[in-house]
Amino acid sequence: xxxxxxxxxxxxxxxxxxxxxxxxxxxxxxxxxxxxxxxxxxxxxxxxxxxxxxxxxxxxxxxxxxxxxxxxxxxxxxxxxxxxxxxxxxxxxxxxxxxxxxxxxxxxxxxxxxxxxxxxxxxxxxxxxxxxxxxxxxxxxxxxxxxxxxxxxxxxxxxxxxxxxxxxxxxxxxxxxxxxxxxxxxxxxxxxxxxxxxxxxxxxxxxxxxxxxxxxxxxxxxxxxxxxxxxxxxxxxxxxxxxxxxxxxxxxxxxxxxxxxxxxxxxxxxxxxxxxxxxxxxxxxxxxxxxxx
Amino acid sequence: xxxxxxxxxxxxxxxxxxxxxxxxxxxxxxxxxxxxxxxxxxxxxxxxxxxxxxxxxxxxxxxxxxxxxxxxxxxxxxxxxxxxxxxxxxxxxxxxxxxxxxxxxxxxxxxxxxxxxxxxxxxxxxxxxxxxxxxxxxxxxxxxxxxxxxxxxxxxxxxxxxxxxxxxxxxxxxxxxxxxxxxxxxxxxxxxxxxxxxxxxxxxxxxxxxxxxxxxxxxxxxxxxxxxxxxxxxx
Ligand SMILES: Nc1ncnc2c1ncn2[C@@H]1O[C@H](COP(=O)(O)OP(=O)(O)OP(=O)(O)O)[C@@H](O)[C@H]1O
Ligand SMILES: [Mg+2]
Numbered sequence: 001x002x003x004x005x006x007x008x009x010x011x012x013x014x015x016x017x018x019x020x021x022x023x024x025x026x027x028x029x030x031x032x033x034x035x036x037x038x039x040x041x042x043x044x045x046x047x048x049x050x051x052x053x054x055x056x057x058x059x060x061x062x063x064x065x066x067x068x069x070x071x072x073x074x075x076x077x078x079x080x081x082x083x084x085x086x087x088x089x090x091x092x093x094x095x096x097x098x099x100x101x102x103x104x105x106x107x108x109x110x111x112x113x114x115x116x117x118x119x120x121x122x123x124x125x126x127x128x129x130x131x132x133x134x135x136x137x138x139x140x141x142x143x144x145x146x147x148x149x150x151x152x153x154x155x156x157x158x159x160x161x162x163x164x165x166x167x168x169x170x171x172x173x174x175x176x177x178x179x180x181x182x183x184x185x186x187x188x189x190x191x192x193x194x195x196x197x198x199x200x201x202x203x204x205x206x207x208x209x210x211x212x213x214x215x216x217x218x219x220x221x222x223x224x225x226x227x228x229x230x231x232x233x234x235x236x237x238x239x240x241x242x243x244x245x246x247x248x249x250x251x252x253x254x255x256x257x258x259x260x261x262x263x264x265x266x267x268x269x270x271x272x273x274x275x276x277x278x279x280x281x282x283x284x285x286x287x288x289x290x291x292x293x
Numbered sequence: 294x295x296x297x298x299x300x301x302x303x304x305x306x307x308x309x310x311x312x313x314x315x316x317x318x319x320x321x322x323x324x325x326x327x328x329x330x331x332x333x334x335x336x337x338x339x340x341x342x343x344x345x346x347x348x349x350x351x352x353x354x355x356x357x358x359x360x361x362x363x364x365x366x367x368x369x370x371x372x373x374x375x376x377x378x379x380x381x382x383x384x385x386x387x388x389x390x391x392x393x394x395x396x397x398x399x400x401x402x403x404x405x406x407x408x409x410x411x412x413x414x415x416x417x418x419x420x421x422x423x424x425x426x427x428x429x430x431x432x433x434x435x436x437x438x439x440x441x442x443x444x445x446x447x448x449x450x451x452x453x454x455x456x457x458x459x460x461x462x463x464x465x466x467x468x469x470x471x472x473x474x475x476x477x478x479x480x481x482x483x484x485x486x487x488x489x490x491x492x493x494x495x496x497x498x499x500x501x502x503x504x505x506x507x508x509x510x511x512x513x514x515x516x517x518x519x520x521x522x523x524x525x526x527x528x
Pocket of ligand 1: 305308310330331332333334336337377
């Protein structure tokens with residue numbers, strides 16, 4: 001029994017680290033500006049398609065294009081923030097979440113159809129030499145690209161944690177998330193801070209997308225399940241908590257892969273959703289989050 | 294003449310909060326702005342800070358109009374506010390709150406030396422640097438808020454009811470700090486309910502009543518003004 005669970009536990013952990021990285025961007029954006037981004041998973045999908053296209057079209061491995069994709073995604077994020085979200089935030093005196101929810105849901109549908117139109121609905125992936133490499137550890141089999149994705153996710157998370165807790169910009173982001181009016185009185189440009197937060201969120205998606213594009217398939221409607229997972233992870237870990245997102249990611253990854261042992265894989269989303277509702281009912285600030293006033 | 298507020302009018306939607314208000318503050322002096330709850334004192338200093346906008350008149354600081362400058366840029370001119378109710382960043386440590394105070398370009402350079410100077414000015418903060426600001430007592434929080442304001446390198450420091458809700462001993466300590474700040478040549482606009490102590494340390498004072506300046510003059514004149522004594526000193 002135990003040895004039967006060891007393999008899914010391992011795979012779940014590896015994937016969970018990546019889920020945590022993906023959820024971090026959502027957590028950051030929501031923490032800093034209270035905007036729910038329902039296009040989060042779709043932006044991941046876009047970045048994966050770019051990564052695959054660079055491999056198929058130009059033979060550039062995702063492990064090489066990763067920094068280029070990340071930088072490109074930064075500008076995508078800053079553009080979305082400056083062209084749409086900031087104007088919407090500025091146009092309302094009392095910020096109501098409704099129009100932004102409509103916008104991000106609309107963006108999600110737009111991105112899905114854009115990809116469907118250009119590339120069709122068939123799943124794509126970047127099959128690089130490393131894609132099928134494995135490493136035997138005792139009875140277990142470790143997929144090398146997944147291990148790589150996990151390790152990089154942890155490293156990136158630590159770097160982000162350092163950035164948020166130690167730099168002036170990171171401190172400004174935390175200040176804005178706690179009291180935006182007082183932040184202005186400190187000379188912090190709130191909209192610039194928002195753009196940086198959104199840009200960092202999409203950079204993380206670009207990094208994650210490059211790493212998973214070598215072993216996962218991208219398809220136009222994949223985004224919603226990643227958006228959902230990210231919300232569950234943020235609910236578990238607490239809004240704005242970096243270690244919380246990573247732990248939440250691991251929890252979701254492990255539960256997902258273990259439950260797949262006992263039921264059809266498509267049911268695992270149901271399991272995740274049940275956890276989501278339980279967390280919201282039992283401890284809305286997240287299992288690891290601080291209480292918010 | 295660092296600050297000159299000329300005939301400003303401020304509205305919250307249809308609600309006319311400030312009605313033709315004018316105030317002048319000279320270099321290095323302390324101006325007291327008195328008035329009962331809801332008179333518009335906070336609205337006034339928020340307008341100087343750029344959080345509210347005036348529809349008329351002008352606000353001149355060191356010869357420059359600031360009324361159309363966004364709040365985060367007003368800070369760069371040295372117009373700094375210690376807001377009502379302290380408004381510290383509760384989850385940041387005291388040290389981090391002080392560092393955020395020095396976030397502006399104006400104050401960022403040499404902020405470590407400035408922090409040493411601020412801690413000298415407000416020694417009570419010295420052994421609390423790593424405490425979460427939100428976990429401190431009201432008095433400690435007020436000291437931290439003043440320290441954060443000083444970190445911004447103020448030329449004009451506007452303090453909104455700093456003595457609110459503090460024990461008498463702490464209030465005295467705080468007024469001593471305000472006097473120390475004045476001695477450094479920083480101009481102060483002090484919003485207070487504590488009329489006696491405010492008049493004692495200021496040169497000029499204004500009384501705001503339902504959005505209008507109803508009384509103004511030197512602190513000495515106002516101290517003996519029967520109308521003020523009646524409405525605020527309860528004598
Ligand atoms: N954001 C707002 N929207 C609408 N009305 C407001 C707003 N802020 C303040 N007011 C109103 O404007 C008036 C002036 O408020 P303000 O806070 O400036 O008074 P104050 O003199 O600072 O009072 P206090 O001594 O209680 O701090 C009050 O009647 C208040 O109810
Ligand atoms: Mg007030």
